[in-house]
Amino acid sequence: MPAHTAQWPYPFWIAHRGAGKLAPENTLAAFRLGAQHGYRMFECDAKLSADGVPFLMHDATLARTTNAVEKLANDATATGADHTWAELSQLDAGSWHSRTFAGEPLPTLENAARFCRANDYALNIEIKPTPGTERRTGEVVAAHALRLWQGASVAPLLTSFSRDALQGARETAPGLPRALLLDTLPEDWLQAARGLGCVAVVCNHSLWSSVHVEKVHDAGLRALSYTVNDAPAAQRLMALGTDGIITDRVDLFSPAERVNR
Numbered sequence: 356m357p358a359h360t361a362q363w364p365y366p367f368w369i370a371h372r373g374a375g376k377l378a379p380e381n382t383l384a385a386f387r388l389g390a391q392h393g394y395r396m397f398e399c400d401a402k403l404s405a406d407g408v409p410f411l412m413h414d415a416t417l418a419r420t421t422n423a424v425e426k427l428a429n430d431a432t433a434t435g436a437d438h439t440w441a442e443l444s445q446l447d448a449g450s451w452h453s454r455t456f457a458g459e460p461l462p463t464l465e466n467a468a469r470f471c472r473a474n475d476y477a478l479n480i481e482i483k484p485t486p487g488t489e490r491r492t493g494e495v496v497a498a499h500a501l502r503l504w505q506g507a508s509v510a511p512l513l514t515s516f517s518r519d520a521l522q523g524a525r526e527t528a529p530g531l532p533r534a535l536l537l538d539t540l541p542e543d544w545l546q547a548a549r550g551l552g553c554v555a556v557v558c559n560h561s562l563w564s565s566v567h568v569e570k571v572h573d574a575g576l577r578a579l580s581y582t583v584n585d586a587p588a589a590q591r592l593m594a595l596g597t598d599g600i601i602t603d604r605v606d607l608f609s610p611a612e613r614v615n616r
Contacts, residue, residue, distance in 0.1 A: 363577060364509045365477050367599055368608060370394040371582050372413065375603030379452040380420065381411035383470055384459045392605040396477035398581075401464050401496050402485055408440035409464035409496050412448075415485050421446040421461065436485040464496065468503035468511075479601070481536065482515040482524060493523030501528040514557055521551045534579065537562065545570055555579050555598070560588055568595045 373385025374392070381399050389397055400413040417423035417438075418431040423446055427438065435443060440463070449459025464480070471478045480500060484492035493515065500511050515521050516536040524533060534555035535548040540562055548556050556571050560580035571578045579599035583589050589600055589608065602608060 363598060365479075365512060365599060366394075366396045368394060369396045369398050369479055369579075369599060369601045370605050371398050371601050371603045373397050373399065375584075375605050377606060379449045379456045379459055381413060381462070382448055382456070382459045383462050383466060384449065384456055386467070386470055386476075389605050390474065390476065394605055395475075396479065397471070398479040398481060398601050399467060400481045400483040401492075402435055402483050403488060403492050403495055404435055404440040404443055405437060406439045407495055408443075409492075409499050410435065410440065410443060411462050411464065411467060413483060417443075417446070420451055421448050422450060434485050436488060464499050465503055468500075471511075472504070472507060477509050478511040480511050480513050482513060482517065482520040484515075484517055484520055489517040489519040490523040493517070493520030493525075494527045496520075497524035497528040497531060500531055504531075512555070514555075518547060518551065521553070525552055534577075536581075540567070545574060548576060549574060557581060557599075557601070560592060560600075563592060563595055563597060565595055568597055572596070 370389035372380035374389035378385035378388045386397050399411050401409045402412055403409055412435055415434050417433050417435060423429045423433055426446055443461055446461055447458055448461045449456030482493050482496050504510050510531050512532050512534060513524050514534040514536050521533050532554045534557050535551060535553050537544055537558045555577035557579040560583045568578045577598040580592050580597055581601040583600045583602050584604045592600060
């Protein structure tokens with residue numbers, strides 16, 4: 356039996372950054388809202404504070420999704436790596452989205468792990484290093500994930516666009532599943548995924564073709580897609596036989612569609 360037909364522990368549908376655009380991304384409020392829409396797996400981004408605490412944020416800089424410019428007297432180029440977790444934990448990560456979420460804090464990876472484990476949710480942790488910290492971020496995120504999910508029936512899926520970050524994660528926690536994120540398909544894309552010991556490839560959804568999906572499956576890997584926000588794109592990917600969809604539109608895809616997968 357090909358490896359890709361063996362049991363896969365993750366749901367087909369994955370909520371992007373918690374609940375897509377319906378809540379402030381990468382917050383527990385977003386996770387809770389995604390769960391209210393029936394999702395049982397979430398994608399999030401993890402990077403490091405100045406003192407090495409993994410926390411959830413997508414951007415390299417703080418300005419878009421927090422009040423750091425005001426609270427920490429930062430300019431718009433300040434990064435999470437410029438501040439300790441004690442400083443970052445004081446930021447408002449919800450007001451930028453809407454008044455409903457005013458005061459929502461940045462979560463640590465540990466906060467996210469506790470939420471997911473308490474509710475039996477799966478997590479896709481994208482290792483999102485501040486530029487220049489790729490390998491160390493992969494090492495630290497993997498070490499924390501290994502500790503936080505010790506004894507769990509389903510481990511988190513570690514993904515990254517950075518090969519250095521994935522290599523760091525592999526050397527630190529070789530037993531945790533990894534996947535290579537891709538926005539283009541360089542000549543060595545599949546060899547790179549296999550060389551990093553990945554269990555999956557996660558592509559920009561427009562890159563998948565029947566030939567590419569077949570190559571991934573023949574290599575014993577899974578084919579996942581980001582970020583799929585309309586029904587025709589989702590139907591195309593399902594027809595291709597892909598193995599997972601990351602979406603912002605937790606309000607669009609019905610529970611029935613999710614159950615059918």
